[in-house]
Amino acid sequence: MNDAARKLAALAKDQAEQHYREAPNNLEAEQALLGAILVNNDAFYRVSDFLKPVHLYEPLHRRIFEIAGEIIRMGKTANPVTVKTFLKADEKVGDLTVAQYLARLAAEAVSIINAEDYGRAIYDLALRRSLITIGEDMVNIAYDAPLDMPPQSQIEDAERRLFELAETGRYDGGFQSFNDAVALAIDMAGQAFERDGHLSGISTGIHSLDGKMGGLQRSDLIILAGRPGMGKTSLATNIAYNIAAAYEPEVQPDGSFKAKNGGVVGFYSLEMSSEQLATRIISEQTEVSSSKIRRGDISEADFEKLVACSQMMQKVPLYIDQTGGISIAQLAARARRLKRQRGLDVLVVDYIQLMTGSKKSGENRVQEITEITTGLKALGKELNVPIIALSQLSRAVESREDKRPQLSDLRESGSIEQDADVVLFVFREEYYVKNMEPRDEFDPKYEEWKMQMEKVKGTADVIIAKQRHGPTGTVKLAFQSEFTRFSDLADPSFTQYEH
Known part of the structure; x- marks a missing residue:
């Protein structure tokens, strides 16, 4: 192969690598979190307030998180045995069956203490993927330029989506204990004071x-x-x-x-x-x-x-x-x-x-x-x-x-x-009373009008x-x-x- 061909091949390889960029994700964090949930169901409640199945990158992990969540909310125990019932038995993860994969997740589980940190890391990566989606949509719509969407409305739509993303990016919402609600009410009263x-x-x-x-x-x-x-x-x-x-x-x-x-x-x-x-x-x-x-x-x-x-x-x-x-x-x-x-x-x-x-x-x-x-x-x-x-x-x-x-x-x-x-x-009664002023100041009603005007002026x-x-x-x-x-x-x- 001559130099020119070598350069062309190298350039093609570089371009292929540049064009293929994997969306931000962390499969190890997802595995660690799912393992913690399967070992100790309390881990689910540490992340369920802000983490939803859609935030996980791997489709199988999404299904495991969703199924485990449903089982836990029903008051039952979610573990490798109960979760595998709801997944396809013939599904493979590399060389492992789903049942083996669930068992491995539980066996390699980290402590429940780290569950929230892993949940936050997964959530932040999901936010970054959403940002990429919004950015790609903006570029594609701007290139296609549909007739019913002028640039101004595209800007407004992008701003709305970005703001929604920024606002939902805060870890809040869900139920509060009455104790917390009382503390908030007292805090508000303190601020008012x-x-x-x-x-x-x-x-x-x-x-x-x-x-x-x-x-x-x-x-x-x-x-x-x-x-x-x-x-x-x-x-x-x-x-x-x-x-x-x-x-x-x-x-x-x-x-x-x-x-x-x-x-x-x-x-x-x-x-x-x-x-x-x-x-x-x-x-x-x-x-x-x-x-x-x-x-x-x-x-x-x-x-x-x-x-x-x-x-x-x-x-x-x-x-x-x-x-x-x-x-x-x-x-x-x-x-x-x-x-x-x-x-x-x-x-x-x-x-x-x-x-x-x-x-x-x-x-x-x-x-x-x-x-x-x-x-x-x-x-x-x-x-x-x-x-x-x-x-x-x-x-x-x-x-x-x-x-x-x-x-x-x-x-x-x-x-x-x-x-x-x-x-x-x-x-303003004055506005209406003023318009009722008698034209003649010697009119008997003039004094009455004057008194009324003084009252509302x-x-x-x-x-x-x-x-x-x-x-x-x-x-x-x-x-x-x-x-x-x-x-x-x-x-x-x-x-x-x-x-």
Whole structure:
């Protein structure tokens, strides 16, 4: 063979080796774990919480693990004799029969103490194989480029699959003893005791609202609804900024950060641009009217206040996404990314009716809203964060004598009311009373109107119409319209009353 032929043969051999790469696995660890289970069935309970048959690489090992698991769960003993009954007698493992192979696994078994370590090693290798599968799927789909899957939706699908893999990669779940549950409850109460305001959830920064709700509870879907002009965006912005400004990180033993107070906030502003949202927050913080800021009608002292405020606000972990008409899939993908990159404690969506569902829901808007609210509820549970979603109310409110909103006023109400853990309505009587001003100030009704206006001026009601974990009722707040700011009333005796 000449040199050229030799080089070609060597190159072909190298390429063949490169193309054939075995998926990550550890058959010895699988054998050691199965042996430990067959010798002492308690070993199964050390791994059954996180290890499933599908995580084992060798098909025969999967079947042995599955059969042994079923026998043990039935309260019987799994050993080489009982397990071999459920396997094909003529199946061979090299030169050994299945019965001989099971006996060898038991004979060479390691101690039960190492069972969990072997289980974790097997699980981690299964995760790596799943990563390879996701990577190969991404490459193949990108090459084939199906018409019904544009690149953007492929990215979202890959992000979803990776996030699912990352989240299921934690060794938790399953039953807890009541003892553990009690310890967790006491731990939560201890954290609430240490936290500012002694709340079980995340403080909204508005004490009278926290008093009713105990803060924002993790994984809750909180619907904040109101007619246009009531200030629902203002209230959501106030709460979002209060939480972000109060953020105090605490380092965990694994080096990650957890919010001791406040939190990292993601704000989906589908209606307003990020600049408009920032102007509102600056106005609220500096007490300089937002209309004056937009017109540039401000003094030098006001401008210095704005600059000082903006410098302070740069450190606040509030992230704004201003994409209009975002779909629930895109919103979820971006929220997952924010949680992994920066952390995430609260999500705000302004507002539900500006979101889009999938093409599957077609022309039916009610189905589309159902898909959106169900998706938001599932996302809250997946990320373990409260989601504040704003919603419009139907015009039925305007035609009633009593303009206070009710649950039936929610647009496409069925799914919104059903999926929500908390429903809050923002109601400002001042808005309606102001529009009823008599044109003639000498009108006899003018004095009556003036008295009514004095009574409701600068106040707002937040009606808690539904709450899974607490009472319903109404919280009265102060509202400064020029700064779009909600705050606690100065007179605490006037703050709240229950239905």
